[in-house]
Amino acid sequence: MSYIEDLGKRAKITESAIRSLSTERKNAALNAMAKSLKANKELILAENKKDLENAEKIGLSGAFAERLTLTSERIDSIAASITEVAGLADPVGEIIGGGESSYGFNIVKRRVPLGVVGVIYESRPNVTADAAALCLKSGNVCILRGGTDAINSNKCITGLLRGALMEIGISPDCIMLVEDTSRAAATEMMKLNEYIDVLIPRGGAGLIDSVIKNSTVPVIQTGAGNCHLFIDECADVQMAIKVADNSKTQRPSVCNSIETLLVHKNTAEISLKKLAEIWEGKVRIFGDKETAKIIPVEREATEEDFYKEYNDLCVAVKIVGSVEEAIEHINKYGTRHSECILTQNYENARKFQQEVDAAAVYVNASTRFSDGNVFGLGAEIGISNQKLHARGPLGLRELTSYKYLIYGNGQIRT
């Protein structure tokens, strides 16, 4: 039996124990987990330092090192997130349907955990604790496969979390870390249908593509956010500029920020000039030919730009002739994440929300609001941009399935 198979088998065995844990015990475990991380900051920081030194040796720095870095404050914030999950409602056991059947038996549709959840992610060690907490609260065993670069931090964090579980008398195998961070091990994980019920990739487009291509285990895609904001000819220009700027610049590195700005030709002159002023020296603008006639652009926006998620202070700008053209552009290039129209025209708003195919479709509000807290789900394990199972933010409920329980007294089918 391979290392990964062994992990999977242990996870599956543990599943039946965690599935039925009471909310109280799960919350006690979560609080113990948070406490342990706060009590062992020195240890975590020392292990994280090893990762940072290794990263430096192989020339990784800048944004990458920033994501990998833990600080005392960041550990506090990770612990606070875990405590927050303890405070969320437990989805397991919720009755979501059923009734008395004409056949004389009762049917109850009850929410149950998914089982074993695999999470494949990159170099952010906070994902380790976040994913573990959300999976535990939703009654799932998790198998966490973080990036090679964060292996020391991840070993330390999962070691502490597992210790906290043991303290509460819960099997530590509820939280499993894949310590073999080779690509071969990850690929094996993607084929472990017997033991893993669902795989959630969290990371860049490359990681997600690889999981979709290689996984035979069912996948929930998350992450890629090529989001758009369309300033309609009927927009309130002041509002449009404020919302466009917020959607682009408030936190450009995350998936719910916009990458392409679409502007109706009849408002382009005024809207674009104002935005160009605000963005001067701050946001790099790539524009189509029509845009370049109105404002200075760094270079022409290519087809490739329209497909790109910059995750940075860059924006592609295109001038369109109608709301229909904007919708067509979005449905072609978008990743079905968050899309926004700025308009005061009722019919254009309605049409945009109806026809744009995305998890979240905004009228007159920043795309930056797409997250689990705002949408009332509490914490989130990612934002799904697929249509199967769950769309948009993935909270505790989205980490569950359901089963039908039938209470009969001898009914047979005739």
Added chain:
Amino acid sequence: MSYIEDLGKRAKITESAIRSLSTERKNAALNAMAKSLKANKELILAENKKDLENAEKIGLSGAFAERLTLTSERIDSIAASITEVAGLADPVGEIIGGGESSYGFNIVKRRVPLGVVGVIYESRPNVTADAAALCLKSGNVCILRGGTDAINSNKCITGLLRGALMEIGISPDCIMLVEDTSRAAATEMMKLNEYIDVLIPRGGAGLIDSVIKNSTVPVIQTGAGNCHLFIDECADVQMAIKVADNSKTQRPSVCNSIETLLVHKNTAEISLKKLAEIWEGKVRIFGDKETAKIIPVEREATEEDFYKEYNDLCVAVKIVGSVEEAIEHINKYGTRHSECILTQNYENARKFQQEVDAAAVYVNASTRFSDGNVFGLGAEIGISNQKLHARGPLGLRELTSYKYLIYGNGQIRT
């Protein structure tokens, strides 16, 4: 552009037109579809005859030919199913969540179609009409890929359905048939992520395995039903025998029939002897060593038997020492479909329903009840035995996703 890519592209283009169709127009289309099938029986039967002749030529007969055969009555029944779908509630547009956010905007979580649904199935031409009707009612475009052996029947049926759509003024491309039934075309379909939102394989274990292994498009697994019935020591023996017999023999070819009978050792003597009497000359019994001590068995049940879905009048029998052992066996060999315990003991019933991991877990009622009608979903496109997206019968709601609509007036994130 390949043939399959072209189909996919046309399907995606059609999607936006069908997504917003009113319930009234969809129902009108469904009624026209049913009417057209009934009005063109001769034509359908003639094309079906070609398929049957071809099947005979290559030596296919028996159960296979039976599934492929259409008759006047079967066409009536197919048409009746379509009319029934017209009578079901339209899931599209249903509001399933949302509210006023503390940020001052409103969020509405609205049910929307999945988009383009691919269905890969085998030789039953009734699936063609069923799948087309359910996809249309749920606002989805379908791409149907039936078996080579049914191609003439399928071409004829889809031709008539498409004609009925045109009559109502709806794009016929809502219902697409893959006329190239080569394996290569099917494999291409499984990789068509750009145009197909979800793939539903319907058929035997081989087909489903192949789709799971090869598909990069998200899949809803259906079909495989290695179901069990466990007669607990505390069972009402009369009831147990009646329900076990019904679960095995009422319609052995379908997925919700049982394949393995588990019997508690303390009731084996009496229960098994009675069942053996009823099943003598009718059901082939493969039993473990303990079973063979009590009743005559055709041969010993092997490990392979316990994994097998006979879909026939065969049953594997195993004697177990406890409800725990029964649960362990089911969770090891079962396909997470429908499982049943016969018991009058409250705690054993509770434990079984809690710990057996399956879409439907029965106490004292036949597993044969697992279907969309009984569970209150109306017609079904299959029975899912995976945990992601939907479990158990897949009705109209299970053919939908949702989107969040946000109604703001200039909110930005700070």
